[in-house]
Amino acid sequence: MNTPEVEIRERVRQLLDDDRLPGVLGLRAEHGHVGPHVFNSADDLTALVLEPRYGMALVCQAILDGSPKGRLGVVARGCDERALIEMAKLGQVDLARLVLIGLACSEQQARECMCTRPYPRRIDVGEKVAGVAPGDDARVQQLLAQDVQARLAFWQSEFNRCIKCYGCRNVCPVCICDACVLEEMCWVERGKIPPELPFHLIRAYHIADKCILCGACESACPVDIPLTTLYALSQARLKELFDYEPGLDVTQKSPLTTTLEETPLHEL
Amino acid sequence: MSEQDFHPRIVAFCCNWCSYAGADLAGVSRLQMPTDFQVIRVMCSARVAPEWIIKTLSAGIDGVMVLGCHIGDCHYIAGNHRAAKRFALLKEMLGFVGIHPDRLRVDWVSASEGTKFQTIVTEFVERVRELGPTREFVTAHRRLDTD
Numbered sequence: 001m002n003t004p005e006v007e008i009r010e011r012v013r014q015l016l017d018d019d020r021l022p023g024v025l026g027l028r029a030e031h032g033h034v035g036p037h038v039f040n041s042a043d044d045l046t047a048l049v050l051e052p053r054y055g056m057a058l059v060c061q062a063i064l065d066g067s068p069k070g071r072l073g074v075v076a077r078g079c080d081e082r083a084l085i086e087m088a089k090l091g092q093v094d095l096a097r098l099v100l101i102g103l104a105c106s107e108q109q110a111r112e113c114m115c116t117r118p119y120p121r122r123i124d125v126g127e128k129v130a131g132v133a134p135g136d137d138a139r140v141q142q143l144l145a146q147d148v149q150a151r152l153a154f155w156q157s158e159f160n161r162c163i164k165c166y167g168c169r170n171v172c173p174v175c176i177c178d179a180c181v182l183e184e185m186c187w188v189e190r191g192k193i194p195p196e197l198p199f200h201l202i203r204a205y206h207i208a209d210k211c212i213l214c215g216a217c218e219s220a221c222p223v224d225i226p227l228t229t230l231y232a233l234s235q236a237r238l239k240e241l242f243d244y245e246p247g248l249d250v251t252q253k254s255p256l257t258t259t260l261e262e263t264p265l266h267e268l
Numbered sequence: 269m270s271e272q273d274f275h276p277r278i279v280a281f282c283c284n285w286c287s288y289a290g291a292d293l294a295g296v297s298r299l300q301m302p303t304d305f306q307v308i309r310v311m312c313s314a315r316v317a318p319e320w321i322i323k324t325l326s327a328g329i330d331g332v333m334v335l336g337c338h339i340g341d342c343h344y345i346a347g348n349h350r351a352a353k354r355f356a357l358l359k360e361m362l363g364f365v366g367i368h369p370d371r372l373r374v375d376w377v378s379a380s381e382g383t384k385f386q387t388i389v390t391e392f393v394e395r396v397r398e399l400g401p402t403r404e405f406v407t408a409h410r411r412l413d414t415d
Binding site (some may be wrong): 143144148149150151152153154155156181186187196197198200201202204205208209230233234237238241242255256257258259260261263265267268 | 326353356361
């Protein structure tokens with residue numbers, strides 16, 4: 001059996017040669033480094049790799065914004081696809097211009113990411129494996145077992161390492177505001193680190209109805225704040241309260257923007 | 269400090285059309301209630317952004333109330349639907365990071381419900397007294413901050 005990499009390369013070649021797609025976005029290994037690259041039919045596809053995992057949604061957006069028309073292929077994992085769907089809901093990308101090559105992650109990869117859905121809607125390469133539901137996340141469960149004081153102590157010790165680099169916000173595919181409240185002095189004091197609790201809580205709340213738990217924020221964090229633990233909790237509650245999961249369907253509206261008749265609120 | 273000596277500082281966001289009028293009615297009817305709260309009039313309960321609550325609580329206010337029109341009676345048709353949903357989610361998140369979710373209360377008071385306003389305020393002040401000051405939370409944070 002072929003490795004996923006070989007299968008993906010074959011699929012990319014098909015899209016470029018048979019479907020006449022101008023380019024396919026993937027990861028390229030060059031001089032021992034890996035980075036996003038738009039492969040065209042003249043490129044050597046053996047340089048296309050799948051590891052390390054890297055979010056493609058923001059790269060897609062930059063490429064689509066830079067060229068007014070034309071289609072683009074993307075090697076997309078489950079998280080990339082969900083991010084693109086959420087971005088499409090927010091008017092950031094045009095899904096009609098994208099051709100996704102669905103790549104399902106392996107069981108080990110899913111475990112490393114604590115991924116909720118390690119597979120895209122349409123799988124071209126790989127086998128579908130089950131993810132971890134946000135509510136079953138061991139880190140969330142462990143905190144919920146403690147009392148309020150202990151949770152506060154835990155989060156304070158984590159948040160006090162924050163150097164306010166804004167990395168979590170910058171890599172987030174669903175953080176899209178031009179004017180960010182986290183840069184406004186009335187919410188976050190300037191020139192002071194670590195920022196107080198509102199910094200993290202406001203961000204967590206702002207993405208609560210669109211976070212797709214890709215984990216980009218946590219891997220970008222230079223001081224390893226367990227941000228996905230906080231976001232996993234909000235996703236678990238979103239599911240329980242509104243029976244809603246972001247990133248699944250472009251036509252589904254966020255429950256926080258609809259009336260109680262449209263999406264009822266289930267009391268916990 | 270005993271529970272009785274502690275006078276919590278509470279902020280009540282009241283919507284212009286129902287709850288503020290309800291609070292007004294409670295006042296002119298001379299209904300007795302604790303005076304530990306400040307009313308901030310907003311046009312709709314949906315005007316209250318979650319940031320406000322987060323900032324208020326972390327700035328040392330001991331409890332926040334958001335009062336709006338009854339579901340179905342919103343002056344803007346469905347503003348309070350959004351408020352109900354937002355704050356249900358926010359409460360869970362506050363609890364998870366260690367701010368007791370009972371410090372936030374969302375309820376509906378119509379313009380004719382002066383007594384309901386009195387009951388809600390009395391109950392809430394009582395509950396916040398039990399929970400104690402958030403100062404502990406604020407100073408703990410500031411102290412770690414300056415280390």
